[in-house]
Amino acid sequence: MERFARIGEAAKALGVSITTLRRWETEGRLCAEHTAGGRRRYDLAKLRPEWFHAADRAIRRAIACACVSSHDQKDDLERQKQLLELYCARQGGTFEGCGGNRPRRIGKSASNLSRQVSLSLKEGNVARLEDCRERCKIPVPVMASARQIRLGVDLGGTKIEVLVLEGEEREIARRRIPTPTGSYEAILDAVRRLVTEVEEELGLAPLPVGVASPGALMEPTGLVKNSNTVVLCGRPLRTDLEQLLARPVRIANDANCFALSEAADGAGKGDSVVFGVILGTGVGGGLVIEGKIVPGINGIAGEWGHNSLPWPSPGELPGPECYCGKRGCIETFLSGPGLALDHARASGERWRPEEIVRGAENGDPACEATLRRYEDRLARGLAHVVNLIDPGTIVLGGGLSKIARLYRRVPHLWNQWIFSDRVATKLVAPRHGDSSGVRGAARLWETPISPPPSLRNFGKSE
Ligand SMILES: OC[C@H]1O[C@](O)(CO)[C@@H](O)[C@@H]1O
Numbered sequence: 435m436e437r438f439a440r441i442g443e444a445a446k447a448l449g450v451s452i453t454t455l456r457r458w459e460t461e462g463r464l465c466a467e468h469t470a471g472g473r474r475r476y477d478l479a480k481l482r483p484e485w486f487h488a489a490d491r492a493i494r495r496a497i498a499c500a501c502v503s504s505h506d507q508k509d510d511l512e513r514q515k516q517l518l519e520l521y522c523a524r525q526g527g528t529f530e531g532c533g534g535n536r537p538r539r540i541g542k543s544a545s546n547l548s549r550q551v552s553l554s555l556k557e558g559n560v561a562r563l564e565d566c567r568e569r570c571k572i573p574v575p576v577m578a579s580a581r582q583i584r585l586g587v588d589l590g591g592t593k594i595e596v597l598v599l600e601g602e603e604r605e606i607a608r609r610r611i612p613t614p615t616g617s618y619e620a621i622l623d624a625v626r627r628l629v630t631e632v633e634e635e636l637g638l639a640p641l642p643v644g645v646a647s648p649g650a651l652m653e654p655t656g657l658v659k660n661s662n663t664v665v666l667c668g669r670p671l672r673t674d675l676e677q678l679l680a681r682p683v684r685i686a687n688d689a690n691c692f693a694l695s696e697a698a699d700g701a702g703k704g705d706s707v708v709f710g711v712i713l714g715t716g717v718g719g720g721l722v723i724e725g726k727i728v729p730g731i732n733g734i735a736g737e738w739g740h741n742s743l744p745w746p747s748p749g750e751l752p753g754p755e756c757y758c759g760k761r762g763c764i765e766t767f768l769s770g771p772g773l774a775l776d777h778a779r780a781s782g783e784r785w786r787p788e789e790i791v792r793g794a795e796n797g798d799p800a801c802e803a804t805l806r807r808y809e810d811r812l813a814r815g816l817a818h819v820v821n822l823i824d825p826g827t828i829v830l831g832g833g834l835s836k837i838a839r840l841y842r843r844v845p846h847l848w849n850q851w852i853f854s855d856r857v858a859t860k861l862v863a864p865r866h867g868d869s870s871g872v873r874g875a876a877r878l879w880e881t882p883i884s885p886p887p888s889l890r891n892f893g894k895s896e
Pocket of ligand 1: 660
């Protein structure tokens with residue numbers, strides 16, 4: 435690959451049009467080099483450093499440190515972290531996140547941190563923030579965060595959606611396409627296309643991206659686990675997207691993003707403990723406490739869909755086979771395919787969930803019986819959730835959350851299984867419908883997820 439590219443090649447490398455590239459140059463966000471003959475060339479090693487530094491990436495170690503001096507500078511800290519994260523992504527590395535604090539207060543860990551920084555400075559591996567600003571000539575997310583623009587991607591089993599949110603509520607762009615089936619690379623490419631198209635159309639500098647995805651990232655490898663979109667399993671989704679998009683990416687479980695969105699400005703707003711449930715191709719759950727996602731030490735908090743169905747009747751045992759290798763998981767009864775399978779077993783008819791719901795509305799006894807079994811199982815499953823975490827609100831999401839009767843019937847049924855004389859938990863429909871996942875993904879850049887345990891100890895002596 436030629437390092438010094440003509441304008442068309444450089445625009446292609448960045449995934450933008452020539453007009454956008456020219457505008458960035460006029461705005462001083464990137465500079466061209468000049469050949470001896472006075473021709474403009476764009477240095478790809480600066481624009482897409484990850485293509486050129488793959489070899490030394492493996493041996494380089496960077497410590498990124500952001501600091502502010504008081505609590506009311508939280509926004510400033512977040513901006514510094516975004517800048518550092520972008521810098522690391524541009525160098526081809528992955529930023530794992532480190533908090534900033536008042537150095538005076540963090541005492542021992544501060545001195546360990548500064549020892550690590552000076553060691554790395556000696557090794558030539560640390561870039562000061564000023565250096566990052568200087569080197570990140572190409573658009574930085576600081577600009578976006580000043581305008582409070584966030585970009586979320588919902589990477590679902592059936593559709594990929596991109597959303598750009600301005601401020602708290604305003605959706606300024608949205609795109610949705612069917613998820614390409616069968617190939618991980620096709621999924622990555624679809625995300626890249628959607629993100630760059632939407633940014634280009636709005637004339638935005640590359641934004642940091644939040645992604646909602648089924649499953650979780652295995653730490654410390656960052657490989658995906660537990661995704662019902664099985665081509666994602668075992669893949670380094672975050673690193674691959676960071677490299678492809680040349681920017682920092684945060685990924686969280688789809689149900690966690692859904693719960694975050696509904697707790698922030700949706701049906702759970704005002705409640706300190708909100709449990710968000712996905713009833714779709716898969717069944718998942720996310721827990722948000724005081725406005726923050728609780729990811730859990732294994733990254734699986736809320737995954738109630740892979741517990742076995744509680745208080746099973748003999749006819750429900752051992753239960754259908756699950757893709758996770760077990761039998762009788764809640765997901766095998768309460769997902770869309772689970773509902774269809776249950777109806778087919780009982781009636782011999784292979785109907786889709788929406789046909790079963792319509793059938794029940796039109797008085798079909800087999801459809802009515804299927805929905806009653808579904809409601810009873812949902813009540814038992816959610817009773818476990820209430821007994822365990824006792825949330826103020828449970829919000830249902832995913833395709834099956836559109837079944838209106840669930841909100842009337844399930845709270846009557848769950849009383850018998852919940853260990854309390856009175857149940858105040860509300861079961862509610864999502865305010866943002868099936869946009870909640872993508873809204874929560876965009877919010878990943880506003881409410882940082884608590885760092886995994888390995889990073890919580892960052893700066894402490896080993
Ligand atoms: O997509 C819905 C849910 O399905 C799962 O992959 C489990 O099978 C969860 O991780 C996700 O939240």
